[in-house]
């Protein structure tokens with residue numbers, strides 16, 4: 091059975107803190123985003139901003155930013171992150187609860203960012219298209235969209251499956267529980283989709299234990315599948331890899347699309 095949109099968000103609602111700890115942006119990624127911001131200027135719109143790790147970098151570099159995310163839990167974590175920053179930095183950031191495939195801010199931006207696999211949170215081609223149409227409407231005439239995604243590597247799924255072992259435990263900062271997670275993914279090639287579960291095992295301070303099994307699903311997109319989507323929304327994209335201006339070598343995992351209005 092396919093995971094519904096709300097199932098999809100539940101792992102962020104419950105374990106967003108774990109996402110933030112496992113996925114901090116790398117120094118090379120931050121340099122790449124800030125390099126683009128230096129060329130375009132702000133204000134910057136980040137879609138699916140989550141816990142605000144990039145927003146805080148942009149704000150720290152002096153840019154006004156707006157972050158949109160559908161998960162209240164992730165936005166709470168973003169607010170907590172902002173509270174740890176100097177007030178003059180934090181006040182450059184506005185957080186909005188919203189759907190990246192259906193939003194209207196009534197203004198345009200020189201730089202829009204959709205980072206690190208968040209585009210694939212959208213479960214259908216219609217939603218991907220709707221998201222890019224919204225982006226196009228919000229992009230200034232000479233604006234830039236940065237969209238980064240991990241390459242789907244079929245070789246990582248022998249027999250169509252992959253399973254990761256239990257992670258080292260991390261402590262939930264709110265409950266004090268020790269939490270480990272494992273991930274199982276199955277690839278459905280005929281539907282060009284993958285389905286997975288994230289299993290979280292928590293040991294609470296009173297010794298009680300529980301397990302949450304949270305499903306997710308995602309479309310499988312090859313690098314060449316993105317270009318018609320950009321084109322249909324009135325955007326022209328170039329593909330670089332590895333947070334550098336490198337041409338695609340077919341191997342590097344991090345795909346970095348730089349798109350401008352056609």
Ligand SMILES: C[S@@+](CC[C@H](N)C(=O)[O-])C[C@H]1O[C@@H](n2cnc3c(N)ncnc32)[C@H](O)[C@@H]1O
Nearest residue numbers: 138139140141143159160161164189190208211
């Ligand atoms: C891979 S995480 C990215 C998090 C972010 N880059 C960070 O540093 O925390 C994906 C994010 O997409 C958000 N999301 C999923 N579907 C969404 C939608 N339709 N509109 C807006 N945000 C969405 C999730 O809540 C989650 O915060």
